[in-house]
Amino acid sequence: MVRVGIVGFGYWGPNIVRCFADLPDCKLTAVCDKSLDRLIQIKDRYPAVHAFETFDQLLSSGLVDAVVIATPTASHFSLAMQALERGLHVMVEKPLAETGEQCRELMATADANGCTLFVGHIFLHSSPVIKLREMIAEGELGRINYISSRRLNLGPVRKDVNALFDLATHDISMMLYLLGERPVRVSCSGIDLLKPGNHDVCNLTMHFPDNRMGMIHVSWLDPRKERVLTVVGDRKMAVYDDLDQEKIKIYDKGIVAPPPTGDFADFQISYRYGGSYSPFIQEREPLKAECGDFIRCIVDSKVPVTGGENGLAVVEVLEAANRSLTLNGAPVAVGLAGVEATTATADLKRVAR
Numbered sequence: 034m035v036r037v038g039i040v041g042f043g044y045w046g047p048n049i050v051r052c053f054a055d056l057p058d059c060k061l062t063a064v065c066d067k068s069l070d071r072l073i074q075i076k077d078r079y080p081a082v083h084a085f086e087t088f089d090q091l092l093s094s095g096l097v098d099a100v101v102i103a104t105p106t107a108s109h110f111s112l113a114m115q116a117l118e119r120g121l122h123v124m125v126e127k128p129l130a131e132t133g134e135q136c137r138e139l140m141a142t143a144d145a146n147g148c149t150l151f152v153g154h155i156f157l158h159s160s161p162v163i164k165l166r167e168m169i170a171e172g173e174l175g176r177i178n179y180i181s182s183r184r185l186n187l188g189p190v191r192k193d194v195n196a197l198f199d200l201a202t203h204d205i206s207m208m209l210y211l212l213g214e215r216p217v218r219v220s221c222s223g224i225d226l227l228k229p230g231n232h233d234v235c236n237l238t239m240h241f242p243d244n245r246m247g248m249i250h251v252s253w254l255d256p257r258k259e260r261v262l263t264v265v266g267d268r269k270m271a272v273y274d275d276l277d278q279e280k281i282k283i284y285d286k287g288i289v290a291p292p293p294t295g296d297f298a299d300f301q302i303s304y305r306y307g308g309s310y311s312p313f314i315q316e317r318e319p320l321k322a323e324c325g326d327f328i329r330c331i332v333d334s335k336v337p338v339t340g341g342e343n344g345l346a347v348v349e350v351l352e353a354a355n356r357s358l359t360l361n362g363a364p365v366a367v368g369l370a371g372v373e374a375t376t377a378t379a380d381l382k383r384v385a386r
């Protein structure tokens with residue numbers, strides 16, 4: 034029986050607490066929040082659970098084998114590191130940390146102490162996304178040319194991170210999972226209207242190997258809520274609308290271009306307008322599936338799909354995209370190459386000044 038403690042009982046934490054309280058093979062033993070009001074609410078709802086005001090009290094209590102971190106992004110690295118150093122298994126809400134370097138340190142500490150490190154990329158536990166991945170793997174959509182997504186709404190506005198870190202994390206995690214690879218470079222532009230330096234609206238373009246692309250538009254200043262992801266293959270196309278009852282629609286549509294002949298007059302494109310259908314999807318609550326997977330990974334010593342590597346891959350894209358934002362949308366290489374190139378550019382700028 035894995036004993037679980039949760040830190041952060043704000044907006045998202047109560048959902049996580051509810052899921053762990055319902056799951057088999059684990060026991061929710063402790064919750065921590067630095068806000069006294071939130072502690073009172075915990076005790077009201079879960080009288081048997083121990084409530085702590087500081088993370089150190091929770092860690093020292095001896096009541097937990099695993100901790101779940103549901104606090105703002107800036108605190109993820111420090112809290113996760115403290116728990117891993119004590120040999121506890123850790124699940125961190127998205128994104129895993131603020132930088133790739135922090136992710137690597139967490140991964141190394143988890144490995145050294147034999148701990149499971151797990152990140153809350155919730156959509157990789159949702160049935161429609163798993164179905165899409167299966168269809169792509171079976172070749173039903175053909176070669177995937179690009180994926181685009183829109184994640185828009187009026188709020189909720191965050192002060193601690195920009196819309197990229199808050200919202201695009203979900204889309205990046207899905208696109209990397211569906212394409213099964215990482216982008217080589219990104220460019221990102223946006224606007225900061227509410228708080229200087231904290232972008233509210235962002236357009237991110239990711240370039241993958243073999244001329245494939247991912248495009249993400251996120252905003253918390255939009256009048257309508259949208260959660261749409263479109264996968265364009267050369268055989269079929271799929272639209273995943275998380276707000277629709279029929280979450281996935283497959284379109285048997287496409288364009289066929291003749292082999293190049295060099296003579297423009299021969300260039301006759303043909304359009305294929307087939308039908309559309311919605312595949313059956315066995316629905317389940319993604320958050321409960323995610324929490325259950327964390328416990329199974331601990332019990333069965335399984336490597337999580339959403340483990341440290343996966344968390345790092347997403348954070349490296351976010352890091353490069355953030356750098357591109359400050360460079361007015363200039364392309365930035367993803368990963369260590371991007372970090373080095375940008376440091377070199379910054380050094381050159383300093384020298385030029």
Ligand SMILES: NC(=O)c1ccc[n+]([C@@H]2O[C@H](COP(=O)([O-])OP(=O)(O)OC[C@H]3O[C@@H](n4cnc5c(N)ncnc54)[C@H](O)[C@@H]3O)[C@@H](O)[C@H]2O)c1
Binds near residue numbers: 102126199
């Ligand atoms: N997967 C999803 O769909 C989803 C949705 C919302 C939020 N999240 C993630 O969940 C995390 C939390 O987001 P939120 O919206 O709940 O934030 P929030 O600000 O509403 O809540 C955070 C809570 O953590 C507490 N806290 C902060 N630092 C603490 C510390 N050092 N020790 C103890 N308590 C501390 C605060 O008092 C607060 O109650 C973020 O990483 C966010 O990205 C994920």
